[in-house]
Amino acid sequence: MPPVPHRIPDLVQPASIAAQHWDPERYRRNASFVPELGRDVLAWLAPAPGERILDLGCGDGALTVVLAQICAVLGVDQSADQVAAARRRGLEALVVDGAQLGFDNEFDAVFSNAALHWMRDADAVIAGVWRSLKPGGRFVAEMGGAGNVAAVIAALERALRRRGIDPLPANPWYFPSPEEYRAKLVQRGFAVERMQLLPRPTLLPGPLGDWLDTFAESFLALVPGEGRQAVKAEVEDALRERLFDATRGWTADYVRLRFAAVKAA
Ligand code: BEZ
Secondary structure, eight states: OOOOOOOOOOOBOOSOOOOOOOOHHHHHHHHTHHHHHTHHHHHHHOOOTTOEEEEETOTTSTTHHHHHTTSEEEEEESOHHHHHHHHHTTOEEEEOOGGGOOOOSOEEEEEEESOGGGOSOHHHHHHHHHHHEEEEEEEEEEEEOTTTTHHHHHHHHHHHHHTTBOOGGGOOOOOOOHHHHHHHHHHHTEEEEEEEEEEOOEEOSSOHHHHHHHHOHHHHTTSOTTHHHHHHHHHHHHHHHHHEETTTEEEEOOEEEEEEEEEOO
């Protein structure tokens, strides 16, 4: 008997894309490694007493508090829940869209950890950072770079396509190459002093499914109810051999882009 052809379903465009929702408690449980690993980039920032620094995408302020021990710092984030959590730490924090920064020549440095990849209008973000900085001010950041969580994204997209869902419109992330981000910074007038793309396989505190719940909400929201568990299980099955180790657990294929740039004096 001839083999039955495997039918690939027509892909359906989702009617609307759910926005990522940040639950500070879930974030603390599943993602406290994010501020922890972001400490390295603080060395590039080299904050000094007497400076005023803007922490762009401060989240719940876990890293902002470290800065606040050294200098004056304002945290901004698009999530009201995360800003509330940052304020509970005693930090000055505001709900602000990173693509619409309204500051003018106010900061000695703008710092950002693991936030810029959520801001897809990078040109608007860079222009706002430029306006926010005093002449000579530094823009120092770490974000997901080209190839970040590529295996996870590929498995997630496959699981959705198998259900006839087009995953592309749900992708909220911008993971640029060094060349691409450097060109944007230079175009706005920054001098790029250092830039590195670093593969950084990252041990997760729990199952990959919990990471998907925390970070990939807009993809999972495309699948109704019970189907989400099945998608998460399918992604885990697809990646177990590559990203899971029985003693250490799950490791995500993170790639970071780190840079330090200066606004000419
Ligand atoms: C990251 O910080 O690398 C990251 C955040 C959200 C989704 C994927 C990666």
